[in-house]
Amino acid sequence: MSDDFEIDTDDLERRMEGAMGALKTEFASLRTGRAAGSMLDPITVDAYGQITPINQLGTVNVPEPRMVTINVWDKGMVGKVEKAIRESGLGINPQLNGTIIMLPIPELNEERRRELTKVAASYAESARVAVRNVRRDGMDQIKKAKGNGMSEDDVKLWEGEVQELTNKYTAMVDKALEGKQAEIMQV
Known part of the structure; x- marks a missing residue:
């Protein structure tokens, strides 16, 4: 990696972490019968x-x-x-x-539970979109650095790092959604 071109992956990770935090807050507001x-x-x-x-x-x-x-x-x-x-x-x-x-707090019926899982899925999709937007910003930084003379090897390396972060946070969103849906469907 060239020291001349640093992509701020810490900032990207902090912003993806923010999307996860927002998702957890939204999930907490979903009623699960308790x-x-x-x-x-x-x-x-x-x-x-x-x-x-x-x-x-x-x-x-x-x-x-x-x-x-x-x-x-x-x-x-x-x-x-x-x-x-x-x-x-x-x-x-x-x-x-x-x-x-x-x-x-009334008991949730089956129909309401299914509705709540759909709401949870929409919250998770919003979080995935937020993570992908942060990824896009990171890729834009890399393109800009490439235009300023970053080597192809460094471009590939940084793109890989940004994609790895994106995959990590998308998997975290999916896991959180799975857990919340299981909690909602639990009778």
Whole structure:
């Protein structure tokens, strides 16, 4: 490898790792029939003139396997939090008990499980696209360096490294998807 032409593979790997992190966050928000506080992460509420995540408006707890509770700190926000949960598309019907909102998690039926595996697959495809976009950026850097005089041997070497990174992260996405789909289909 020539020292004159360095392709920043650390940056490429960091960006691919970012795509994996986003995928894990999206997977955490998918309901699998078990209660998890993270399923509320994507839901935001218009509170005090700002869009605010639910976990900044109250304490989120999982007291039992099929129940999530939110102890809302401000009584005036209880209605807004409840409305946001109803409109979120999670398929959960909140129950009020003073400032505590209880979210009983219903059993998933077979049809809903299949829908959720398709949603998980679409999240995984988005992550694969993100990884491929990072690969394309790396290949563009190599082309630019080739135009500036990088040797053919170095071009082949760097292209191989970028492709190897891409394969590694695509395989990680596939493995994460497989695990999430198995978790969703588990009765």
